[in-house]
Amino acid sequence: MHFGLEHYLILSAVMFSIGLYGALAKRNAVAILMCIEIMLNAVNIALVAFSRYLVPNAVLLTGQVFAIFIITVAAAEAAVGLAIIIAIYRSRQSVDVEQADLMKG
Amino acid sequence: MIELAFWILALIVVGTAAAVVLLRDIFRAALLLILCFFTVAGIYITLNADFLAAVQVLIYAGAIGVLLIFAIMLTRNLKEGNPFNRLKLPALIVALLFLATVIGVVVSTNWATVTGVSQAVEMPVDQPTTGYIATALFDQSKGFVLPFEIASVLLLAALIGAIVLVKDRS
16 A cells, blocks of 8 residues: 555554543543543644645645644643642542442442 | 654554553553653654654653643552453454554555645744744634633633532531
8 A cells, every 4th residue: 555644543542442441441530631641642643643644645624623723722721620629639539430430329 | 864763762662552551560560651751742743843852851751741640649559559450352352453453544544645634734844843833823814722722721621620529628
């Protein structure tokens, strides 16, 4: 296969799947947040690869602009997510998501 | 040249990402995650996205990495480490099914047929991207000025929200 868009998209898919597996299978809330960051990075790689390879001999910058917005939202998400984790740890002395079942019916 | 760089970087990205999921020690997992972020910046460079590579190093490897290590230090439970929950096997099956689906779609799609993108800002290959990204973000007719302003409000809300959440109520 000719080197190009497909390679980056498959790398992005592999990275996203690793992140998905970790986000579903981990018990530590910080580890889950780390896996979500891996997933967001995978999506960014796909967007930047599209911006580079969809138009021959040029770079289409809309994909990179989208990636910048994703990085912004990821930074906000990390800050609020870690604040929530620290608040949970303060009230329950644990960051195990299986023990954070206060809203379970 | 770019192909070789891509393969090396891709190997490191996948290896460190897998290590983040599989390692028992969450502190080492966080350090490898920062290495993963750095390597993703390298992948952006192979895609001619120099500005995004710099942003990736500053925000992901710098800010988010430090924030994650900070949170691990504050909440670390040494005897528990970083275990899997009881969904280990179903999650693996779901992730592998997702991976197979996406790879199938990527391989079977003919990407060369995409046309009709003349509305967007383009730039020639092998140029610094910063100025062109400014045009793409702030252009009067085809820019992203309103999303940019909304993103700044979102950052302010996240800032205030994080402070309110960790404030000691007693």
